[in-house]
Amino acid sequence: MATIFDIAKKAGVSITTVSRALNGYSDVNEKTRQHIMAIAEELNYYPSAAARSLQGKKTNTIAFAPLLNQHVEAEPFFKEFTGVMALACFKHDLSLLVALVDTTRNVEEIYRELAGTGRVDGIVLSDIKPVDERINLLLRLGIPFVAFGRTTGYADLNYPFVDVDGVAGLETVVDYLYKKGHRRLAYLSGPLEMSYAFHRYEGFLRGLKSHELHEDKRLVIGNLQLPEQAYAAIKQIFSLPAAEQPTALVAGSDDLALHVIQAVSDNGREVGSGPDQIAVTGFDDLPFAAYLQPGLTTLRQPITTTCTALLELLVGMLKNKDELAPVLPELPGMVRVGPKQVLLIPELICRESA
Amino acid sequence: MATIFDIAKKAGVSITTVSRALNGYSDVNEKTRQHIMAIAEELNYYPSAAARSLQGKKTNTIAFAPLLNQHVEAEPFFKEFTGVMALACFKHDLSLLVALVDTTRNVEEIYRELAGTGRVDGIVLSDIKPVDERINLLLRLGIPFVAFGRTTGYADLNYPFVDVDGVAGLETVVDYLYKKGHRRLAYLSGPLEMSYAFHRYEGFLRGLKSHELHEDKRLVIGNLQLPEQAYAAIKQIFSLPAAEQPTALVAGSDDLALHVIQAVSDNGREVGSGPDQIAVTGFDDLPFAAYLQPGLTTLRQPITTTCTALLELLVGMLKNKDELAPVLPELPGMVRVGPKQVLLIPELICRESA
DNA sequence: TTGTAAGCGTTATCAC
DNA sequence: GTGATAACGCTTACAA
Numbered sequence: 129m130a131t132i133f134d135i136a137k138k139a140g141v142s143i144t145t146v147s148r149a150l151n152g153y154s155d156v157n158e159k160t161r162q163h164i165m166a167i168a169e170e171l172n173y174y175p176s177a178a179a180r181s182l183q184g185k186k187t188n189t190i191a192f193a194p195l196l197n198q199h200v201e202a203e204p205f206f207k208e209f210t211g212v213m214a215l216a217c218f219k220h221d222l223s224l225l226v227a228l229v230d231t232t233r234n235v236e237e238i239y240r241e242l243a244g245t246g247r248v249d250g251i252v253l254s255d256i257k258p259v260d261e262r263i264n265l266l267l268r269l270g271i272p273f274v275a276f277g278r279t280t281g282y283a284d285l286n287y288p289f290v291d292v293d294g295v296a297g298l299e300t301v302v303d304y305l306y307k308k309g310h311r312r313l314a315y316l317s318g319p320l321e322m323s324y325a326f327h328r329y330e331g332f333l334r335g336l337k338s339h340e341l342h343e344d345k346r347l348v349i350g351n352l353q354l355p356e357q358a359y360a361a362i363k364q365i366f367s368l369p370a371a372e373q374p375t376a377l378v379a380g381s382d383d384l385a386l387h388v389i390q391a392v393s394d395n396g397r398e399v400g401s402g403p404d405q406i407a408v409t410g411f412d413d414l415p416f417a418a419y420l421q422p423g424l425t426t427l428r429q430p431i432t433t434t435c436t437a438l439l440e441l442l443v444g445m446l447k448n449k450d451e452l453a454p455v456l457p458e459l460p461g462m463v464r465v466g467p468k469q470v471l472l473i474p475e476l477i478c479r480e481s482a
Numbered sequence: 483m484a485t486i487f488d489i490a491k492k493a494g495v496s497i498t499t500v501s502r503a504l505n506g507y508s509d510v511n512e513k514t515r516q517h518i519m520a521i522a523e524e525l526n527y528y529p530s531a532a533a534r535s536l537q538g539k540k541t542n543t544i545a546f547a548p549l550l551n552q553h554v555e556a557e558p559f560f561k562e563f564t565g566v567m568a569l570a571c572f573k574h575d576l577s578l579l580v581a582l583v584d585t586t587r588n589v590e591e592i593y594r595e596l597a598g599t600g601r602v603d604g605i606v607l608s609d610i611k612p613v614d615e616r617i618n619l620l621l622r623l624g625i626p627f628v629a630f631g632r633t634t635g636y637a638d639l640n641y642p643f644v645d646v647d648g649v650a651g652l653e654t655v656v657d658y659l660y661k662k663g664h665r666r667l668a669y670l671s672g673p674l675e676m677s678y679a680f681h682r683y684e685g686f687l688r689g690l691k692s693h694e695l696h697e698d699k700r701l702v703i704g705n706l707q708l709p710e711q712a713y714a715a716i717k718q719i720f721s722l723p724a725a726e727q728p729t730a731l732v733a734g735s736d737d738l739a740l741h742v743i744q745a746v747s748d749n750g751r752e753v754g755s756g757p758d759q760i761a762v763t764g765f766d767d768l769p770f771a772a773y774l775q776p777g778l779t780t781l782r783q784p785i786t787t788t789c790t791a792l793l794e795l796l797v798g799m800l801k802n803k804d805e806l807a808p809v810l811p812e813l814p815g816m817v818r819v820g821p822k823q824v825l826l827i828p829e830l831i832c833r834e835s836a
Numbered sequence: 837t838t839g840t841a842a843g844c845g846t847t848a849t850c851a852c
Numbered sequence: 853g854t855g856a857t858a859a860c861g862c863t864t865a866c867a868a
Contacts, residue, residue, distance in 0.1 A: 129598055131845055142855045147847060155853060172623070174598030179845035181532040182860045189579070189601075196572060204769065207565030210580075211557070214564060218550060218582040223601075225543070225579050226564075228572040244483055244528030247543075247577075247601075269526070415558065419773040485861055496839045501863060511837060533861035536844045600845095 130171035138167050150175070181246055189223040190442060191248040193239065195255040196228040197319070197353075204383055204414055209276075209431055213252070216435035220443055236265055243271040250442045252276060256289075256323045263287050274442045276434065277323050278469075288445065288468035290437045294327035294411075295334065297427040297474040298378070301409050302335025304425075304476060305376045310407060314347035314365055314374035316358065316384055325350075328380050328411060347374050355387045362391035376407035376482060382417050385410030385424055389481070399481050401425075407482035411474070423479030430472050433459050437470050484525035492521050504529070535600055543577040544796060545602040547593065549609040550582040551673070551707075558737055558768050563630075563785055567606070570789040574797055590619055597625040604796045606630060610643075610677045617641050628796045630788065631677050632823075642799065642822035644791045648681035648765075649688065651781040651828040652732070655763050656689025658779075658830060659730045664761060668701035668719055668728035670712065670738055679704070682734050682765060701728050709741045716745035730761035730836065736771050739764030739778055743835070753835050755779075761836035765828070777833030784826050787813045791824050 132150075136143040141160065149156045149164040167173075181187050192213055194206060210226060217224040225248055229238050239262050242251060249272065253262060256277035266273045267287060275289040305313060315332045318325045329350070336343055346368065349361040366373060377392070379385035388408055389399050398405045400422050410417060413428035440456055445468075456464070461473040486504075490497045495514065503510045503518040521527075535541050546567055548560060564580060571578040579602055583592050593616050596605060603626065607616060610631035620627045621641060629643040659667060669686045672679045683704070690697055700722065703715040720727060731746070733739035742762055743753050752759045754776050764771060764780035771778040794810055799822075810818070815827040 129600070133845080143846085144848090144855055144857095145853080148854090151847085157853060160853080172594060172598070174595050176536070176845050177599035177601045178532045178535040179860090180847080182530070182536060182845080182862090183847045184860070185847080187601075196569075203565070207561050210565055210568060211561030214580045214582060215550075217580075218584070223579055223581045225577055226568045226571075227577045228568060230572070240526060241528050244526065245531035246483070247531045247541075416770045416773050419770050419775070421773070421775045486863095487861080497862080498840080498864085499838055502838090505863085509837060514837080530861050533844085534863080536846090536861080537863045538844070539863080 129176075130168075130173040132173075132175070134171055135164060135167050135173055138171070139164050186249050186446070187223075187247060188221065189225050189248045190217065190439075191225040191227055191242055191251045193227045193229050193242060193251060193253065195231050195235070197231070197255070204416070205381070205412055208414055209254075209435075212431045213435050213438075216432070216439050220439055222439075222443075236261060239265060240269070243269050249446050250274070252438055252442065257321055258323050258326055260323075272442060272445045274438050274445070274468075276438055280323055280326060285466065285469060288441050290434055290441065290470045290472065292324075292429050292434065292472045292474050293463075294324055294474075295331035297411060297476075298328050298331025299335040299338065300474075300476050301378060301427065302332060302339070304478075305378070305407060305409070305482065306335075306339045306341070308401065308407070308482070310374075310376040311341060312344070312347070312372070312374040313341070313376045313378055314344075315349070315378045315380070316352055316361060316388060317348075317350040317380040318352055318384060320350045325380055332378060344372075346372075352384060355390075358384060358387035359391045359394070362388060362395060366395045366397070374406075376409070379408065379410050382410035382412040382414045382424060382426055385426065385481075386416070386420065389420065389424075401480060401482050409482045413477050417477070418479070420481070422481045425479045425482040426477055427474040428477050429474055430461060433461065433472060437462065437472070441468060441470070483530075484522075484527040486527075486529070488525055489518060489521050489527055492525070493518050540603050540800070541601060542575065543579050543602045544571065544604045544606060544793075545579040545581055545596055546606045546608070547581045547583050547596060549585050549589070551585070551609070558770070559735070559766055562768055563608075563789075566785045567789045567792075570786070570793050574793055576793075576797075590615060593619060594623070597623050603800050604628070606792055606796065611675055612677050612680055614677075626796060626799045628792050628799070628822075630792055634677055634680060639820065639823060642795050644788055644795065644824045644826065646678075646783050646788065646826045646828050647817075648678055648828075649685035651765065651830075652682050652685025653689040653692065654828075654830050655732060655781065656686060656693070658832075659732070659761060659763070659836065660689075660693045660695070662755065662761070662836070664728075664730040665695060666698070666701070666726070666728040667695070667730045667732055668698075669703070669732050669734070670706055670715060670742060671702075671704040671734040672706060672738060674704045679734055686732060698726075700726075706738060709744075712738060712741035713745045713748070716742060716749060720749045720751070728760075730763070733762065733764050736764035736766040736768045736778060736780055739780065739835075740770070740774065743774065743778075755834060755836055763836045767831050771831070772833070774835070776835045779833045779836040780831055781828040782831050783828055784815060787815065787826060791816065791826070795822060795824070 132143045132146050136146045149161040214224050251273040254276040258280040278289045278291045352358050392399050399408050410424050410426035413426045417424040417426050463471045465471050486497045486500050490500045503515040568578050605627040608630040612634040632643045632645045706712050733742050746753050753762050764778050767780045767782035771780050817825045
C-alpha cells in the first residue's frame with residue numbers, strides 16, 4: 129500500500145503538502161495539487177483508516193450491537209432489522225459494524241471494548257431491558273449512542289432513544305378484538321426480561337382494563353422462546369373447560385404467532401375471524417405475515433422509520449456534540465416524547481386471522 | 483479514554499512492561515502483571531484499535547460488501563444472507579463490517595478504499611458478474627478475499643470462492659417438471675448481468691436439452707427486477723395462443739416466484755401441481771417460501787453452509803497466508819472443485835406449487 | 837525481568 | 853505556499 133510518504137517523494141514535496149492537497153485545503157498551489165492528485169491516483173493511494181482515527185478523525189462507522197438471544201425468536205426480526213439498518217447507513221454514507229454480543233460473557237466488557245477501541249463513532253443499542261446497565265455505562269463513558277427501545281423507569285429516560293409504542297399497540301389490538309365480540313383473550317409473550325415484551329404485555333392489560341375485562345392468569349403465558357414451548361402453551365390452554373377457553377390468542381410477536389397458528393391447527397381448531405374460529409394476532413408485520421394462511425392480523429412495526437430516526441438522532445449527535453436536540457424530520461406515526469426521545473405508533477394491519 | 487501511558491504512570495513501570503503484561507507475554511513478573519491488570523481494569527482501559535492496526539495487527543473484522551441493486555429483487559435474500567453472515571462471524575469471533583456498494587459510483591474505487599484503508603482483515607465479495615473486475619483488483623492488491631459466487635470463465639477461476647451450483651439446480655427442476663408431464667416451460671429470470679442468474683438460465687437450457695425439449699424464446703424473459711415487470715411478463719405469456727402457453731413457470735428466485743404466483747392468479751389461472759393448474763417453481767427457499775399458498779416448490783440455497791464455508795476459507799487464508807488450501811470441513815452437499823473452490827448443490831424442496 | 841526508543845501513517849502546529 | 857516536526861497509542865527490537 130502506498131503511503132503519503134511515497135507520494136511526497138515522487139512529487140518532490142513534503143508530506144505536509146501532500147496531506148493538505150489531498151484534504152482539499154485552500155492554501156495549496158493549484159498546480160501542485162493537480163500533480164499530487166495525479167500521483168496519488170497512479171499509486172492507488174488511500175489514506176490509512178487507522179492512522180486517521182489515531183488523529184482523532186471520524187471513522188464514519190457506527191456499530192449495531194444487539195444481544196444474541198439463543199432463542200431463535202429474535203432471528204427473523206433481527207435479520208430484517210439489520211438489513212434495513214445497513215440500507216439506512218448506506219444513505220448516510222456510513223459503514224455498519226455488526227457486532228453480536230454474547231450474553232453469556234461479560235456484556236459490559238464487550239460494550240466497553242466497542243466504545244474504547246475507537247473503531248466506531250457511535251453505537252446503536254438494542255434489546256433494551258427494563259433496567260439496563262449498558263445505558264449508564266455508555267452515558268458514563270461519553271460514547272455517542274442511541275437506543276432502539278427503552279428502559280421502563282420513567283424518571284431516568286435521559287438518553288436518546290427511538291421506541292415503537294408496544295403499550296399503545298396492544299391496547300389497539302385488544303380494542304379491535306373486543307369490538308369483534310371477543311371477551312376471553314389469551315396472551316402469549318416472548319422473554320419478559322426484555323422491555324418490548326414488558327410493554328406489550330402492559331398494553332394488553334390496559335386494553336383489558338379499559339373494557340372492564342379481567343386478566344385470567346391461566347391465559348397468560350410468558351417467556352416463550354422455542355416453538356415447542358409455544359405448542360405446549362396452546363395445548364394447555366385448549367385443555368381448559370370449554371367455557372373457559374379463549375376465543376382470541378394474542379401473540380407478542382409475529383414469530384410467536386406463527387407457532388401459535390400451527391399449534392391451533394394441531395389442536396383441531398381453525399384460525400380466523402369467523403364465529404367458530406380462533407382469532408390470532410401478532411406484532412411486527414414481518415414480510416411473512418402477509419403470506420401466512422390465513423393472513424396474519426398484526427401490528428406493523430415501522431422498521432424503516434425506526435432506523436431512519438435512530439440514525440438521524442445519532443448522526444445529529446455526532447455532528448454537533450453540544451446541540452441538545454438534533455433536528456429530526458417529522459416522520460409518520462412519530463411522537464416526540466423528549467428532546468431526543470421518540471415513540472413510534474405501530475399500525476394495526478387487519479388480515480384474515482382475526 | 484485511558485491509554486497505556488496512564489497505566490504505566492500509575493503502576494510505576496514503563497509502557498513496554500504494560501504492553502507485555504496486557505498481551506500475555508511470559509517474560510513479565512507475575513506480581514507486576516497482576517498489578518498492571520488491576521490498574522487497567524480500574525481505569526477502564528481498552529487498547530485503541532487504530533493504534534494496534536497501525537502496527538500491522540489484525541482488526542478481527544471482515545467486510546461484507548455487496549453491490550446495492552436498486553431492484554428490491556435482491557432485498558429479501560440480502561437481509562437473510564447478511565443476518566446469517568453476522569451469526570457466522572460471531573462464531574469466529576469476528577466483527578462484520580457491512581458496506582453496501584453504490585454501483586452508480588466508481589465501484590473499483592470503493593473496493594480499493596475498503597482494502598486500502600486497512601479497516602478489515604479480509605473481504606467477502608458477492609454479486610459476482612460473469613466478468614468481474616473486482617476480482618482481479620483484489621488479487622492484484624493482495625487483499626485476502628473470498629467470493630460468494632463466481633465468474634463464468636473457466637480458465638481463470640484461480641481465486642477462492644463458494645458458489646451454489648445454479649446449473650445443477652435448474653437441471654434438477656426441469657427434470658422434476660418433465661417427469662410431472664410438463665413439456666412447455668417458461669423461464670423468468672432476474673438481472674442476467676449477474677453470474678448466478680446466468681448459471682441458472684444455463685441450467686434451465688441444459689435441462690431442456692437433456693429431455694430433447696427446445697427453447698421457446700417467447701417463454702424466456704430475463705432482467706426482471708420490479709414486480710410490475712414480472713406481471714407484464716406473465717400477462718404477455720398468457721396472451722399467447724392456448725396451445726403455445728406454458729404449463730410450468732420456472733422462476734430464477736423465490737422473490738420472482740412470489741410475483742409470478744400473484745400474476746398467475748390475476749390472470750385467472752390457478753397455481754399448483756394439478757392437471758389444470760400452472761406449476762411455479764422458485765430458487766432460494768427463503769423462509770416465506772414455505773408460507774406461500776400454495777407452498778412454493780423451490781431449490782434450497784444453503785445459506786448457513788455457504789457462510790460457514792466462506793468464513794472457513796477466509797479465516798484459513800488469514801491465519802496462514804502461505805498455505806494454499808485451508809482445511810475445509812466436509813459440509814453436506816459440498817463439492818470441492820479446486821483447492822479453494824467450493825460448489826454447493828442446492829436441494830429441491832417439493833411443496834404444492836409444482 | 838524491565839526499560840529505551842524507533843516506527844506505524846496520518847494530521848496539526850508552527851515556522852519560514 | 854510550503855516544510856519540519858510533534859503528536860496520536862500502540863508493538864517490538866534492542867539494551868540493560
